[in-house]
Amino acid sequence: MLRLLPPPAGEQSPDSVYAALDWRAPAGARPHVALNMVCTADGRAAVAGRAAGIGSPTDRLLMRQLRAQADAVMVGAGTLRAEALTPTVPASYAAARLARGQSAQPLGVLVSNSGRLPLDRSFFTRADFARALITSAAGAAALAPAARAGLRVLIAGESAVDLAAALGALRAELGVRWLLCEGGPTLNHALLAAGLVDELFLTLAPKLAAGPGPTIVEGAPFAPAAAPRLRLLTVHADGDELYLRYRVVREEAAPCR
Amino acid sequence: MLRLLPPPAGEQSPDSVYAALDWRAPAGARPHVALNMVCTADGRAAVAGRAAGIGSPTDRLLMRQLRAQADAVMVGAGTLRAEALTPTVPASYAAARLARGQSAQPLGVLVSNSGRLPLDRSFFTRADFARALITSAAGAAALAPAARAGLRVLIAGESAVDLAAALGALRAELGVRWLLCEGGPTLNHALLAAGLVDELFLTLAPKLAAGPGPTIVEGAPFAPAAAPRLRLLTVHADGDELYLRYRVVREEAAPCR
Numbered sequence: 308m309l310r311l312l313p314p315p316a317g318e319q320s321p322d323s324v325y326a327a328l329d330w331r332a333p334a335g336a337r338p339h340v341a342l343n344m345v346c347t348a349d350g351r352a353a354v355a356g357r358a359a360g361i362g363s364p365t366d367r368l369l370m371r372q373l374r375a376q377a378d379a380v381m382v383g384a385g386t387l388r389a390e391a392l393t394p395t396v397p398a399s400y401a402a403a404r405l406a407r408g409q410s411a412q413p414l415g416v417l418v419s420n421s422g423r424l425p426l427d428r429s430f431f432t433r434a435d436f437a438r439a440l441i442t443s444a445a446g447a448a449a450l451a452p453a454a455r456a457g458l459r460v461l462i463a464g465e466s467a468v469d470l471a472a473a474l475g476a477l478r479a480e481l482g483v484r485w486l487l488c489e490g491g492p493t494l495n496h497a498l499l500a501a502g503l504v505d506e507l508f509l510t511l512a513p514k515l516a517a518g519p520g521p522t523i524v525e526g527a528p529f530a531p532a533a534a535p536r537l538r539l540l541t542v543h544a545d546g547d548e549l550y551l552r553y554r555v556v557r558e559e560a561a562p563c564r
Numbered sequence: 565m566l567r568l569l570p571p572p573a574g575e576q577s578p579d580s581v582y583a584a585l586d587w588r589a590p591a592g593a594r595p596h597v598a599l600n601m602v603c604t605a606d607g608r609a610a611v612a613g614r615a616a617g618i619g620s621p622t623d624r625l626l627m628r629q630l631r632a633q634a635d636a637v638m639v640g641a642g643t644l645r646a647e648a649l650t651p652t653v654p655a656s657y658a659a660a661r662l663a664r665g666q667s668a669q670p671l672g673v674l675v676s677n678s679g680r681l682p683l684d685r686s687f688f689t690r691a692d693f694a695r696a697l698i699t700s701a702a703g704a705a706a707l708a709p710a711a712r713a714g715l716r717v718l719i720a721g722e723s724a725v726d727l728a729a730a731l732g733a734l735r736a737e738l739g740v741r742w743l744l745c746e747g748g749p750t751l752n753h754a755l756l757a758a759g760l761v762d763e764l765f766l767t768l769a770p771k772l773a774a775g776p777g778p779t780i781v782e783g784a785p786f787a788p789a790a791a792p793r794l795r796l797l798t799v800h801a802d803g804d805e806l807y808l809r810y811r812v813v814r815e816e817a818a819p820c821r
Contacts, residue, residue: 311568316571316573348794350603350606350779351607354788513793514791514794515786523606523607524606525774529775536804537772539803539804544569549796553770
């Protein structure tokens, strides 16, 4: 594939694109938070209800590279219902993770306001990674007893999850420094609205889908003064697919004169 | 700004990015059709109901370069109501247009199924460019007499516009070889669904908007086998904003064995 930014542009092996990110231990009380999403050129993050199938094998390779460096991979319960995903990496990544002092697999983190969980998903039935649930007090009260088996439950908020508090708990209680969020669009919106996102990894698939599928961020419009702005860090291309890495920044207030 | 694709990457003046496109006289019975759209990184083609304000001054410069090479600039009536746009270029482009045998300004083409037109818009009140209306037979019957002044009316379809026939008429009757469509998303969808789009120029603004705004293509989902695929032709960057040029292709049927 081609690295287009930063210069100099040139050929780059897909194996190295996101394999050694410049992630440092975050200074604040929460993890460094990166979103990883794929969408069509017309902005659809799901086609026929699912993100699977939008991206290419290269997109999935880069997704595994991101997961392999994260301490934890987070997903919303709605996305888990739709996608049947498991936030794991192939065993070939485990040695490097262990050498860096990480667990062999990222911690799987599920976010649910309600506590109603799709317990039949491989996220719950596989034994090769640790799991945590972020939920509200109401959601915790609604949890089926079977759901608690092997699940670390972090309670933040009364009826809806307080994401800032939850991320603080992920850091303080579970040692999560780098958190990769794989959606869905509603969870992305809640994180962005709370100012909790540091980076966006966006794959732009070379296709048009139309239809009712969501974009990568779904929720109330951001007020112009508070809308997240993006700094373009890197651009790669493989065939017609683009891989964009952005830093998320808040709009600066105009300086006083 | 930077040209990222095609290689070699390097600095390029914004004045030259889309100023000399490789557009040839189309072989078929309709014009060469290019869409030009701007959206946020989360796919919104309108924020608070309008596209204006999403793109940077560089985006608008490139828009003018595209318009300056088009024989006609087309827009849907809904977008004209929302945006108050006039499909013109500064007078500095006129000499080059005249030297190429084009009119000093592109023909302004409005598409309306209903024939109910926003006659107070500068699209109708300015005298410095020619105008055409594409509408259905029902829309033509509903046209206010005042709307016909200075307006070439092309009728295609009974109650809804037949875009393939309308584009054929633009070519055959008005000599339009290169047609730039500036939306909106519903007109884009109708053109794509009918297989009438050759290129997509897409500016990706470095911001996130969320909210109810449309994407660049709004309408029923494309069937997977008929969904438009994109070939990435060029990529430019100015600061954090990206300018993508795609060729639109139909998914190839699997070859027979």
